[in-house]
Amino acid sequence: MDSVIESLPKLWDGFTTTLFLAVVSGVLSLVVGTVLAAFRVSPLRSLRIIGATIVEIGRNTPLTLVFVFFVFILPTTGYILPLGRVPAVIALTVYTSAFVCEAVRSGINSVGVGQAEAARAIGLGTVQTLSLVVIPQALRTVVPPLINVLIALTKNTSVAAGFAVVELTATGRSLARDFPTDVLWMLGGVAFFYLVITIPAGTIAGAIERRVVFSR
Amino acid sequence: MNDASTTDEPIVDHEPTPRDQLGGPLVVLDGVNKYFGELHVLQDIDLTVHRGEVLVVIGPSGSGKSTLCRAINRLETISSGQISIDGVPLPEEGKALARLRSDVGMVFQSFNLFAHKTVLENVTLGPLKVRGMKSAAAKQEAMDLLDRVGVANQAQKMPAQLSGGQQQRVAIARALAMNPKVMLFDEPTSALDPEMINEVLDVMVGLAKEGMTMVVVTHEMGFARKAAHRVVFMDAGRIVEEAEPEVFFTAPTSDRAKDFLSKILTH
Numbered sequence: 001m002d003s004v005i006e007s008l009p010k011l012w013d014g015f016t017t018t019l020f021l022a023v024v025s026g027v028l029s030l031v032v033g034t035v036l037a038a039f040r041v042s043p044l045r046s047l048r049i050i051g052a053t054i055v056e057i058g059r060n061t062p063l064t065l066v067f068v069f070f071v072f073i074l075p076t077t078g079y080i081l082p083l084g085r086v087p088a089v090i091a092l093t094v095y096t097s098a099f100v101c102e103a104v105r106s107g108i109n110s111v112g113v114g115q116a117e118a119a120r121a122i123g124l125g126t127v128q129t130l131s132l133v134v135i136p137q138a139l140r141t142v143v144p145p146l147i148n149v150l151i152a153l154t155k156n157t158s159v160a161a162g163f164a165v166v167e168l169t170a171t172g173r174s175l176a177r178d179f180p181t182d183v184l185w186m187l188g189g190v191a192f193f194y195l196v197i198t199i200p201a202g203t204i205a206g207a208i209e210r211r212v213v214f215s216r
Numbered sequence: 217m218n219d220a221s222t223t224d225e226p227i228v229d230h231e232p233t234p235r236d237q238l239g240g241p242l243v244v245l246d247g248v249n250k251y252f253g254e255l256h257v258l259q260d261i262d263l264t265v266h267r268g269e270v271l272v273v274i275g276p277s278g279s280g281k282s283t284l285c286r287a288i289n290r291l292e293t294i295s296s297g298q299i300s301i302d303g304v305p306l307p308e309e310g311k312a313l314a315r316l317r318s319d320v321g322m323v324f325q326s327f328n329l330f331a332h333k334t335v336l337e338n339v340t341l342g343p344l345k346v347r348g349m350k351s352a353a354a355k356q357e358a359m360d361l362l363d364r365v366g367v368a369n370q371a372q373k374m375p376a377q378l379s380g381g382q383q384q385r386v387a388i389a390r391a392l393a394m395n396p397k398v399m400l401f402d403e404p405t406s407a408l409d410p411e412m413i414n415e416v417l418d419v420m421v422g423l424a425k426e427g428m429t430m431v432v433v434t435h436e437m438g439f440a441r442k443a444a445h446r447v448v449f450m451d452a453g454r455i456v457e458e459a460e461p462e463v464f465f466t467a468p469t470s471d472r473a474k475d476f477l478s479k480i481l482t483h
Contacts, residue, residue, distance in 0.1 A: 043309065112328075114324060114326055114328035115328060115330060115331065117291055117324070117328060118322075118324065118328035118329070118330065118387075118390075119330070120291065120314070120317060121289060121291065121317055121320070121321075121322035121324075121391075122317070122318060122322075122341065122342035122346060122390065122391070122394055123314050123315065123317045123318025123319075123342060123346040123394065124314065124341075124342070124345060124346060125310075125311060125314045128345055128346075132341065132345060133330055133332075136332050137330075137331060137332050140332075
């Protein structure tokens with residue numbers, strides 16, 4: 001127990017790194033995923049194909065492979081990324097965007113086609129129809145699955161531990177080496193810090209859900 | 217059927233713009249064909265709607281009347297032929313089409329009010345985002361329109377809190393807020409409870425009397441008699457018969473129209 005308290009500064013550093021990865025990749029994934037979803041429901045066939053291709057690659061590739069690509073493969077082609085957080089954020093974003101896209105797309109599809117028709121009938125363009133009418137209504141159904149995606153993302157940041165990023169899991173591993181008799185306590189501390197991110201995420205989600213809800 | 221209840225009413229206020237005072241062509245359909253796969257839903261449709269004219273489109277379900285109505289603002293694409301509005305052929309996609317649609321009001325069978333916006337916001341959305349109107353002016357105009365259709369006191373409610381008849385009147389106000397050149401009504405009373413039909417029809421009759429150009433897909437013969445200049449009868453994707461309402465309802469010439477009218481009138 002004392003060893004955990006002694007290690008708190010290190011755990012805190014790991015925690016902030018994990019939080020950084022989760023928040024930055026989360027925000028980027030929400031933006032990229034929403035754009036991809038717009039591609040996938042676009043009236044233009046070429047955009048739909050581009051969107052579908054990116055999504056299928058992103059969500060059908062194991063996250064570790066995505067990391068391997070950005071950390072080891074891409075540099076061999078000449079695009080050298082700084083080691084550490086940058087490739088981790090990119091890999092997490094590529095992977096998570098695909099899931100965000102599918103959650104948003106299912107939300108868009110849950111909005112009746114009549115809503116989009118009415119929007120187009122008063123002269124709104126495709127982008128306005130989506131941003132003013134369809135997406136605000138899609139949010140209602142999209143928030144719960146999106147939170148699942150973001151919680152999964154938070155846990156997925158631990159893959160970065162294998163790629164030279166000292167986040168929570170990597171910190172836990174090294175602390176377990178330093179205090180072999182207190183491994184359980186150390187891992188408990190690591191788990192606690194993950195919960196510090198994921199539990200508020202769930203609570204915030206509930207609050208957002210209550211705000212965007214309205215009766216049809 | 218609900219239709220019969222309004223049919224026998226005495227014809228009052230029958231004073232739409234006299235036929236000979238109608239303006240030039242506003243909506244022109246020229247050789248329009250549409251296929252849904254193998255199904256030929258619109259067959260060689262030639263139709264001209266003049267400025268100020270109220271045209272009622274009637275016909276059995278599946279006759280293509282809704283498709284015709286929706287093709288006029290390109291909610292349905294057509295396979296061949298041409299549709300033009302105020303001399304401008306319908307653009308394919310993009311900004312030009314959106315601009316043209318903003319001049320064509322549409323009222324749907326299922327209202328389609330924006331479910332996440334208040335009644336007032338439903339009406340102001342187009343003027344604000346399409347016309348770029350100032351918020352205060354848009355609100356003022358919207359309130360005037362809501363007042364005109366008799367739902368001004370519901371302005372702050374959400375659509376789901378309103379009755380069907382009220383929702384449809386809001387939908388009419390929403391379309392009017394764009395100052396459309398022509399209004400399309402796609403079975404505007406078919407989803408309504410019988411006691412709410414008249415409140416919507418009254419608003420439509422009022423519009424007709426003010427000289428609005430209207431294309432109305434409906435079975436409401438009371439409305440056709442009160443307000444329409446012309447009735448078009450469609451069957452199996454074709455225009456089978458066109459006549460003034462009184463002539464059409466009392467002395468239809470085609471067998472299909474006679475058969476159809478006998479079915480809806482005997483109820």
